[in-house]
Amino acid sequence: MKTRKLFFSGMAVVLPMTLAVVLVLHPIRAKSEAAASPMEVRVDNFTFGPDTLTVPVNSTVTWVNKDDVPHTIASSDRVFKSKALDTDDKYSYTFAKVGTYAYYCSIHPKMVGKIVVQ
Amino acid sequence: MRKTKLSDPNTNGFIEHDHHKDGIDRRGFLKCMAWAGTGALCVIEGGVLTSRALAFDMGSKTKSHKMGELSFVQISDSHMGFNKPANPDVIATLQAAVDKINALPEQPEFILHTGDISHLSKPSEFDMVDQILKATNKEIFFVPGEHDVLNDDGAMFRERYAKKSRGQGWYSFDKNGAHFIGLVNVMNLKAGGLGTLGSEQLQWMKNDLKHLKHSKPIVVFAHIPLWTVYPQWGWGTDDSAQALSYLKKFGSVTVLNGHIHQTMQKVEGNITFHTAFSTAFPQPAPGQAEGPGPMKVPAEQLRKILGITDVNYVQGRHALAVVDSSLV
Numbered sequence: 001m002k003t004r005k006l007f008f009s010g011m012a013v014v015l016p017m018t019l020a021v022v023l024v025l026h027p028i029r030a031k032s033e034a035a036a037s038p039m040e041v042r043v044d045n046f047t048f049g050p051d052t053l054t055v056p057v058n059s060t061v062t063w064v065n066k067d068d069v070p071h072t073i074a075s076s077d078r079v080f081k082s083k084a085l086d087t088d089d090k091y092s093y094t095f096a097k098v099g100t101y102a103y104y105c106s107i108h109p110k111m112v113g114k115i116v117v118q
Numbered sequence: 119m120r121k122t123k124l125s126d127p128n129t130n131g132f133i134e135h136d137h138h139k140d141g142i143d144r145r146g147f148l149k150c151m152a153w154a155g156t157g158a159l160c161v162i163e164g165g166v167l168t169s170r171a172l173a174f175d176m177g178s179k180t181k182s183h184k185m186g187e188l189s190f191v192q193i194s195d196s197h198m199g200f201n202k203p204a205n206p207d208v209i210a211t212l213q214a215a216v217d218k219i220n221a222l223p224e225q226p227e228f229i230l231h232t233g234d235i236s237h238l239s240k241p242s243e244f245d246m247v248d249q250i251l252k253a254t255n256k257e258i259f260f261v262p263g264e265h266d267v268l269n270d271d272g273a274m275f276r277e278r279y280a281k282k283s284r285g286q287g288w289y290s291f292d293k294n295g296a297h298f299i300g301l302v303n304v305m306n307l308k309a310g311g312l313g314t315l316g317s318e319q320l321q322w323m324k325n326d327l328k329h330l331k332h333s334k335p336i337v338v339f340a341h342i343p344l345w346t347v348y349p350q351w352g353w354g355t356d357d358s359a360q361a362l363s364y365l366k367k368f369g370s371v372t373v374l375n376g377h378i379h380q381t382m383q384k385v386e387g388n389i390t391f392h393t394a395f396s397t398a399f400p401q402p403a404p405g406q407a408e409g410p411g412p413m414k415v416p417a418e419q420l421r422k423i424l425g426i427t428d429v430n431y432v433q434g435r436h437a438l439a440v441v442d443s444s445l446v
Contacts, residue, residue, distance in 0.1 A: 045409040046351070051123035068200075068202040068203075070238060087202070106307055107262075107307075108352055110312070112310050
């Protein structure tokens with residue numbers, strides 16, 4: 001919800017521009033915002049950063065492994081599970097339902113994180 | 119005898135000099151372990167440690183095994199496929215470990231590999247390790263590390279290294295009067311937890327030990343330490359206390375682990391716990407870095423903190439000698 005509000009306030013700034021330009025920009029802006037870094041979790045030094053990430057429903061979250069050892073992204077409730085991610089490998093999951101998703105690395109279970117979908 | 123519990127908050131589970139008046143000279147013990155890499159022999163006899171120079175034992179190169187004597191080598195954490203700065207050539211260091219084994223004055227009868235054979239569970243990585251270890255010309259017993267069971271719950275590991283095992287890969291065997299138990303504690307790990315043995319394996323272990331004489335020396339080997347080394351980094355096994363309770367009745371128990379890529383030892387009553395060097399890369403001492411990842415050291419130091427573990431047992435003497443040797 002927050003994101004949408006921000007988006008509309010952004011639109012207010014954009015409105016003075018011609019309607020045609022706005023119509024063209026709209027889908028591009030929306031797409032680039034969805035792929036921006038707030039939807040990314042860095043796996044680094046045996047931790048998830050941030051360990052709790054709050055996102056709007058239908059967001060796609062991407063994890064990237066920056067460690068020298070493999071990690072996995074495994075939902076505690078078995079909703080999703082990645083293969084072992086080697087250094088710089090990525091894994092993405094789209095959260096279509098509101099809720100809190102606890103996850104961990106099934107190789108190093110001390111590593112835990114949470115995605116809160118609103 | 120040592121009274122401290124495995125999870126003693128005063129010690130964090132480390133070996134350290136303390137004042138428990140338990141009859142073990144812990145400072146002397148550590149001193150001895152510090153020597154181990156350069157060739158001291160540590161003998162634990164009835165909980166009392168003695169040490170002597172390794173050279174003392176190296177007099178005869180043609181020494182053959184007498185009845186009831188047992189000699190084997192533990193290697194660990196080969197991480198074949200790893201190629202990051204902490205060691206860009208894990209092939210060369212594993213080969214150096216094999217050379218070290220082949221040069222031992224008293225040739226071990228067999229080898230235990232305590233897991234993380236591969237870095238990413240790839241067939242090509244297992245193939246490479248098999249090829250290098252072939253040069254030892256010895257029987258090798260494996261238990262899996264978490265890096266060996268990625269993506270397939272260990273199916274490939276069991277197919278290659280533990281065909282006759284039970285459950286997820288556990289098994290036991292006898293050698294020269296000693297009983298060996300290989301355990302699997304790297305699977306079905308729970309969020310927030312440590313290594314896990316699981317109820318099925320524990321039940322099997324209990325039955326496996328049931329009919330053994332208390333005088334039989336027991337060697338248990340598994341990847342993740344079966345004592346709580348440093349839980350913050352996952353260096354321990356959640357249900358190890360249950361497994362250890364089955365071992366209380368035996369006079370001589372040795373627990374050999376890997377996973378933490380550094381040597382560490384602890385004596386707890388009748389049980390001696392030991393972790394081995396990696397042949398691939400070192401990891402920081404507990405709590406001495408932000409995380410437990412591969413530790414980069416100057417190139418000339420690397421082989422000083424990788425190595426092998428030589429274990430000797432002489433029946434009737436109730437003694438077991440564990441010697442760590444670095445690659446250089």
